Amino acid sequence: xxxxxxxxxxxxxxxxxxxxxxxxxxxxxTTFSGTATYYTGSVAFACSFDTTETGSYxxxxxxxxxxxxxxxxxxxSVTGSNGTHLVLVNDLCPSCTSGSLDLSPLAFExxxxxxxxxxxxxxxxxxxxxxxxxxxITCNPGSNPYxxxxxxxxxxxxxxxxxxxxxxxWHAMTRTTDNYWTSSLTNDSVFSxxxxxxxxxxxxxxxxxxxxxxxxxxxxNFAPCSTTDxxxxxxxxxxxxxxxxxxxxxxxxxxxxxxxxxTDLSGRVIYSQNFDKLIIQxxxxxxxxxxGMYLIQLRRRDAPAKSLKWVKGQ
Numbered sequence: 001x002x003x004x005x006x007x008x009x010x011x012x013x014x015x016x017x018x019x020x021x022x023x024x025x026x027x028x029x030t031t032f033s034g035t036a037t038y039y040t041g042s043v044a045f046a047c048s049f050d051t052t053e054t055g056s057y058x059x060x061x062x063x064x065x066x067x068x069x070x071x072x073x074x075x076x077s078v079t080g081s082n083g084t085h086l087v088l089v090n091d092l093c094p095s096c097t098s099g100s101l102d103l104s105p106l107a108f109e110x111x112x113x114x115x116x117x118x119x120x121x122x123x124x125x126x127x128x129x130x131x132x133x134x135x136x137i138t139c140n141p142g143s144n145p146y147x148x149x150x151x152x153x154x155x156x157x158x159x160x161x162x163x164x165x166x167x168x169x170w171h172a173m174t175r176t177t178d179n180y181w182t183s184s185l186t187n188d189s190v191f192s193x194x195x196x197x198x199x200x201x202x203x204x205x206x207x208x209x210x211x212x213x214x215x216x217x218x219x220x221n222f223a224p225c226s227t228t229d230x231x232x233x234x235x236x237x238x239x240x241x242x243x244x245x246x247x248x249x250x251x252x253x254x255x256x257x258x259x260x261x262x263t264d265l266s267g268r269v270i271y272s273q274n275f276d277k278l279i280i281q282x283x284x285x286x287x288x289x290x291x292g293m294y295l296i297q298l299r300r301r302d303a304p305a306k307s308l309k310w311v312k313g314q
Contacts, residue, residue, distance in 0.1 A: 026225060027125070027126065027127055027128065027225035028125065028126045028198075028225075029125070030125065030126075031123050031124070031125045032065075032098075032099045032123065032124055032125070033099050033121070033122070033123045034062065034096070034097060034098065034099025034100030034101065034121075034122060034123075034124075035096075035097070035099075035100045035119050035120070035121060035122065036078070036080060036100070036101055036102075036103050036108060036111060036112050036119060036120050036121075036122040037093075037096070037100070037101075037102050037103070037108075037118070037119050038102065038103045038104065038105050038107075038108035038115060039060065039093075039102050039103075039104070040104075040105060045060075045090045045091040046060070046066075046069070046072075046090075046091045046092035046177070046178065046179070047069060047072035047073060047089070047090045047091060047092075047178070047179040048072075048151055048178045048179045048180060049072075049073065049090050049151075049153065049179075053153065053154070054088055054090040055088060056104060056106045056107075057085060057086065057087050057088065057104060057106055057107045057110070058087060058088045058089070058090045058091070058103075058104045058107065059076070059078070059087045059088070059089055059090075059091070059101045059102060059103045059104065059107060060089075060090075060091035060092055060093035060096070060101065060102035061089050061091070061092060061093065061096075061101065062093055062096035062097060062098055062099065062100045062101065063092065063093065063094050063095075063096065064097075064098040065098060065099075066092045066093075066177075068175055068176070068177055069175055069176070069177055069178065069179040070158075070175070071089045071126075071158070072089055072090065072179040073088070073089065073090070073129075073152065073153070073154075073155055073158075073159070073179070074088075074089050074126060074129070074157075074158045075087065075088055075089075075126075075127050075128065075129040075130075076088075076089060076101075076124045076125065076126060076127065077124060077125050077127045078101065078103070078107070078111050078122055078123075078124040079111065079122060079123050079124065080111035080112040080113075080120050080121065080122045080123075081112060081113060081120055081121070082109070082110065082111055082112055082113040082120075083110060083111060084111070085107060085110040085111050086127070086130070087101070087103065087104075087107050087111075087124075088129070092177075100122075101122065101124065108120075126158060127225070128156050128157050128222075128224030128225050129154070129155070129156050129157075129224075130156075130224075131154045131155075131156050131221055132221075133154065133221065134154075134217055134218040134219055134220050134221050135152060135153060135154045135155045135156070135195065135203065135205075135218050135221050135222075136152075136153050136154065136205075136215045136216060136217045136218060137150050137151065137152055137153070137193055137195075137205050137208055137215070137216045137218075138150065138151050138153065138213075138214070138215060138216070139151075139208065139209070139210050139211075139212070139213070139216075140180055141213065143210035143211065144189075144210060144211060145185060145186075145187050145188055145189045145210060145211070146184065146185050146186075146187060147182070147183075147184060147185060147210075148164055148173070148182065148183050148184075148185045148191065148210050149176075149180045149181070149182045150162065150164075150173070150180065150181050150182075150193055150208065151179060151180050151181075152181070152195055153215075154221070155195065155197065155221070155222060156197075156221045156222040156223070156224055157197035157198060157199060157201075157222045157224065157225065158197060158198045159195060159196070159197060159198070160196045160197055160198045160200075161173075161195075161196045162175070162181040162193060162194070162195050162196070163193070163194045163196075164183050164185065164191050164192070164193055164194075165191060165192040165193075165194070166185060166186045166188065166191060167186060170194060171183055185210070189209055189210050189211050190207055190208065190209050190210075191208050191210065192204055192205065192206045192207070192208065193205045193208050193216075195218075197222045199222075199225065201222050201223065203218050203220060203221070203222065204218075205217070205218045215250075247285060247286070247287040248283035248284060248285055248286060249283070249284045249286045249310060250281060250282070250283050250284075251281065251282055251283075251284065251296065251298060251308075252280065252281045253280060253281075253298050253306060256278035256279060256280050256300060257275075257278070257279065257280075257298035257299060257300050257306070258274065258275050258277070258278055258279070258299060258300045258301060259272075259273065259274045259275065259298075259299045259300075260272065260273045260282065260284070260296070260297070260298060260299075261296070261297040261299070262284070262294055262295070262296050262297075263294065263295050264292065264293075264294055264295070265292070265293055265294075265295070270289065270294060271284055278300065286312065289312055290312070291312050292311070292312060293309060293310070293311050293312075294309070294310045294311075294312065295307065295308075295309060296308040296309070296310060
């Protein structure tokens with residue numbers, strides 16, 4: 001079954017590549033070396049991404065290369081004594097030396113081996129992320145008509161810059177250590193945001209409202225660099241994820257699902273819903289739920305259930 005899932009993920013990514021415009025140049029060839037350690041993560045990561053969108057194969061970047069969140073949201077091809085795997089950067093490791101990464105447990109096992117090993121030599125390079133859906137933007141709750149703070153999600157390529165349009169021109173935003181891009185604004189609550197990747201390609205997201213908590217979706221994503229290695233994309237390629245917006249919990253799975261089951265940690269059913277057809281997204285009202293962790297299962301008739309965890313704050 002694992003082999004079939006892996007092959008299906010490879011096929012999915014190759015189909016994705018065939019639909020993109022290969023305007024990008026080759027992927028960066030620079031390889032970095034260091035030591036891999038592992039950690040179990042936390043409720044909040046330095047890159048500000050929700051725990052549900054980072055998946056199981058992630059890492060914390062060392063302090064010197066974190067460089068004001070420059071690597072946040074990027075994908076790395078990491079190689080160790082046990083193999084090579086695709087890993088998403090979503091955190092900061094203050095104690096790691098240059099070239100080193102603090103890996104999630106599953107990433108460590110895939111690259112280095114059993115967790116009992118503790119540490120291991122690794123090398124890694126930057127690659128494109130295997131996302132087939134458009135990138136999206138969210139605004140920091142502190143944003144207002146005079147101050148914008150936005151977070152870019154699921155960019156296929158490393159981001160070089162973000163701009164905001166006002167006063168009839170584009171203005172560069174400043175990246176902060178929590179991975180938000182900030183700028184002063186005019187007295188308006190609706191703006192266009194332009195994202196530029198390291199290859200010079202640009203994507204614009206229009207009608208971004210600074211005072212609204214929701215996803216603002218682009219209509220596309222960046223084309224991947226032309227030498228992206230598709231080895232071991234099974235752990236990252238368009239996995240199911242969820243996020244909280246507008247008092248609703250949004251459940252997403254590009255492979256589709258036909259039923260949803262949500263329980264609390266005691267097993268009590270919080271929500272159950274069957275659908276007449278395969279869907280890829282639905283929003284569930286959750287404002288009434290108490291703070292705590294909830295377990296989610298997305299099911300379809302021809303595949304195993306996908307399990308997610310969601311933590312609702314106070």
